[in-house]
Amino acid sequence: MKGIEAVLYYDGPAMAVLGISVVFMALIVLAVIISGLHRALFFWDNKKLYFNKACLMFSSPEKTPEPAAPGPYFDDIHESARQINLLVHAIGEPFSLPRLIRRAENIGISHAHSTVSHLIVNNLIVPDRKGYFLWNQQACDRLLRQSKENR
Amino acid sequence: MDKFFYFINQTGFANIEVSGLVMMVIGLFLLYLGIAKKYEPLLLVPISFGILLVNFPLSPLMAQPENGQPGGLLHYLYLGIELGIYPPLIFMGIGALTDFSPLISNPKTLLLGAAAQAGIFATFLAMLALGFTDLESAAISIIGGADGPTAIYLSSQMAPHLLGAISVAAYSYMALVPVIQPPVMRLLTTKKERMIEMRELRETSKRERILFPVIVILVTGFFLPTALPLLGMLMLGNLFRECGVTDRLSKAAQNELNNIIVIFLGLTVGAKCSAYYFLTVETIQILVFGLVAFIVGTATGVLMGKIMCRATGGKVNPLIGAAGVSAVPMSARVCQTVGQKDNPSNFLLMFAMGPNVGGVIGSAVAAGIFLAVL
Numbered sequence: 353m354k355g356i357e358a359v360l361y362y363d364g365p366a367m368a369v370l371g372i373s374v375v376f377m378a379l380i381v382l383a384v385i386i387s388g389l390h391r392a393l394f395f396w397d398n399k400k401l402y403f404n405k406a407c408l409m410f411s412s413p414e415k416t417p418e419p420a421a422p423g424p425y426f427d428d429i430h431e432s433a434r435q436i437n438l439l440v441h442a443i444g445e446p447f448s449l450p451r452l453i454r455r456a457e458n459i460g461i462s463h464a465h466s467t468v469s470h471l472i473v474n475n476l477i478v479p480d481r482k483g484y485f486l487w488n489q490q491a492c493d494r495l496l497r498q499s500k501e502n503r
Numbered sequence: 504m505d506k507f508f509y510f511i512n513q514t515g516f517a518n519i520e521v522s523g524l525v526m527m528v529i530g531l532f533l534l535y536l537g538i539a540k541k542y543e544p545l546l547l548v549p550i551s552f553g554i555l556l557v558n559f560p561l562s563p564l565m566a567q568p569e570n571g572q573p574g575g576l577l578h579y580l581y582l583g584i585e586l587g588i589y590p591p592l593i594f595m596g597i598g599a600l601t602d603f604s605p606l607i608s609n610p611k612t613l614l615l616g617a618a619a620q621a622g623i624f625a626t627f628l629a630m631l632a633l634g635f636t637d638l639e640s641a642a643i644s645i646i647g648g649a650d651g652p653t654a655i656y657l658s659s660q661m662a663p664h665l666l667g668a669i670s671v672a673a674y675s676y677m678a679l680v681p682v683i684q685p686p687v688m689r690l691l692t693t694k695k696e697r698m699i700e701m702r703e704l705r706e707t708s709k710r711e712r713i714l715f716p717v718i719v720i721l722v723t724g725f726f727l728p729t730a731l732p733l734l735g736m737l738m739l740g741n742l743f744r745e746c747g748v749t750d751r752l753s754k755a756a757q758n759e760l761n762n763i764i765v766i767f768l769g770l771t772v773g774a775k776c777s778a779y780y781f782l783t784v785e786t787i788q789i790l791v792f793g794l795v796a797f798i799v800g801t802a803t804g805v806l807m808g809k810i811m812c813r814a815t816g817g818k819v820n821p822l823i824g825a826a827g828v829s830a831v832p833m834s835a836r837v838c839q840t841v842g843q844k845d846n847p848s849n850f851l852l853m854f855a856m857g858p859n860v861g862g863v864i865g866s867a868v869a870a871g872i873f874l875a876v877l
Contacts, residue, residue: 354634362637368624371872372617378726378868379617379861385718386610389711444608444705 394442398459405460432467433476433492446484452477518560522778529781530554530773533671542678546651546769550671553577553773565774577774580767584775585663589768590656591736596761597652597863598716598740599753601831605856607711608704611811612823612854616861618807619827620869622647622800626792633788638662641873643789646673647796648866649680649828653733655772657870661877667776668786672793680833683794684801685841688825691805696812698846699820701854712745723868730871734864800828804858826855829862 353361395402439455440447449468456464471477472485476495480486511517530551537547557565557577565581568574583589606612623644630640642658642665654673658666676683689697716738723734743753808824822842826834835855842851 355632358634359628359631362631362640364628364631364637364640367637367876368628370876371624371627371869372621374727374872375620375865375868376614376617378723379613379865381726382719382722382864383610383613385722386607386613386715389607389714389718390708393708393710393714441708446702 390442394438398438401460429470429474430496432461433471433495435461436467436471436476437487437489437492440487445486446480446482447486448484449477452485513561515560520560520778522782523558523560526558526776526778526781527555530558530776536678543674545765546674547678549766549769550674550773550776553770554776555773556770557774557777565777577771581771581774583764583767584655584659584666584771587656587660587732589764589771590652590659591732592760592764593652593768594733594867595736595740595756596764597831598737598742599744599756599761601741601744601860601863602856603715603741603860604707604712605704605853606860607707607715609854609857612857613861613864614811615804615807615824615827615858616829616863616865617827618824619800619804619829619858619862620648620865621803622796622798622828623866623869625799626796629792629795630788633792635785635788636662637877639665641877642669643792644796645669645866645870645873646676646789646793647800647828648862648869649673649677649797649800649830649834650863650866651677652768653829653866653870655768656733657873660874663775664780665785665789667772667781668789669793670772671776672790675790676793676797677830677833680828680830681837681840683797684825684828684834684837687798687801688805688822688838688841691802692809692821694845696809696821697842697844698849699812699817700846700849701820701823701851702818704853709745709747713742713747716742716745719864723864723871727868727871727875729874730867733867733870737863737867797828801825801834804828804862820849820851820854823851823855823858826857826859827862827865829859829866831859831863832856834862835859 359365436452436456439452439459439461443451443455453464453468456468461467468477474491474495476488476491477485478488530553533547533551533554536542537544537551556562562575564575564577566575566578568578626644626647627640630643631637635643638661642654642662645654645657646669648654651670651673655666655670658669662669720731720735720738723730740753740756743749743756804824804827805821806824807827808819808821811819811824812821820842822838823835825841826838828834835852838855839850839852842849
């Protein structure tokens with residue numbers, strides 16, 4: 353048996369369609385899971401932060417204590433640097449500022465705009481000359497070292 | 504005098520057959536390609552030597568055991584293929600040798616690995632139309648995946664009589680990737696597309712690299728258990744490499760074990776190329792349609808690359824789609840070479856490694872589908 357007759361006898365078209373569909377489906381599922389993997393790990397690393405944020409969201413407004421009057425936002429630049437550093441690791445480099453700020457707001461970093469702006473002024477976030485930004489790890493390490501020494 | 508004539512009758516000279524001599528010439532030619540031209544020498548040298556050894560007249564190497572006498576050496580070594588042992592072990596070595604970081608940092612390139620498997624299923628239909636059975640067609644079409652161990656595994660399970668021709672075709676085309684792929688890549692892309700520079704990949708963490716093989720196994724294991732012998736071993740090898748606590752096992756899988764299995768596999772695949780099985784019209788059809796499968800796979804990978812290029816606003820160089828056929832790392836190198844011809848500052852190698860290792864997973868999945876359905 354040859355030709356179309358043989359193809360139809362062995363149910364060739366159905367097999368071919370099924371085959372390529374399963375290959376695509378399996379690899380798409382894998383791609384989706386893998387693309388979310390680093391975000392899931394970031395979430396796991398910062399679970400306390402997310403947990404606190406979730407608690408705040410579900411607590412009733414009358415029970416919420418009045419927030420203390422905010423001091424200068426970047427008093428603790430070391431803590432800001434540490435948090436944004438983790439965030440940059442998660443979203444990868446180079447990154448755009450709007451994306452960084454949006455993600456920072458999402459995970460509950462307060463005054464994300466001012467914090468990022470302050471890090472740019474202190475050269476912890478530097479432009480890559482293509483419209484994106486990079487994390488200056490050396491400056492960050494220096495800052496954290498100073499912070500340790502001061503303590 | 505009788506003893507003398509008996510001895511003469513037992514020599515190779517007295518039992519020469521033309522077909523055997525033709526196979527020996529083919530074996531010597533492949534040996535020349537492996538040694539002088541360095542075409543996949545680690546496999547072509549043992550394969551071609553195996554062809555030589557079994558095609559001598561009265562060669563006892565593949566003899567079956569009979570009358571209480573043991574069989575030939577290669578007959579017993581061949582059990583490793585027949586029982587589906589060698590290809591998964593080779594996959595373990597490949598897993599231990601492969602860095603999946605480019606795929607983890609750019610997982611959408613898995614789609615390129617999937618698209619390049621289209622050649623397999625297109626060829627499956629063509630082989631059915633030529634009069635091969637469904638099992639034979641599946642075994643032949645898997646050549647389009649450009650993955651030697653997968654081709655050997657599938658043909659040993661589905662069409663053992665075609666194993667010699669299929670494996671020779673698969674490894675020949677893998678060696679000829681730098682010749683076969685560039686014309687297809689140039690034909691389907693514009694110069695502007697070939698010049699696209701891709702953005703740097705993010706670095707992957709150790710935890711991501713450790714979790715990757717576990718996730719692949721969890722997903723594919725439930726999707727397609729028949730793909731587990733190949734994918735399971737591939738991922739086990741990669742876990743040895745990445746977990747950081749099994750360095751000795753990783754080195755053994757990469758070196759000693761891998762090398763031993765390559766010798767056994769090559770020799771026994773060659774031993775299956777006896778004139779009786781090899782010098783047939785089917786072999787020519789397998790060689791021709793194996794090439795077609797490979798070209799179609801390359802073309803569909805590049806076309807998927809073009810779609811991704813459009814969808815991302817020109818951030819993906821479509822050339823890397825050609826690496827979706829899983830000839831690791833040869834086809835990724837070809838992408839780098841072709842890309843650099845039009846844009847010397849372009850470095851596509853790491854980007855092409857993503858679809859390349861995606862293609863290994865894709866072709867193993869395709870093999871699993873055939874094993875599950877047929």
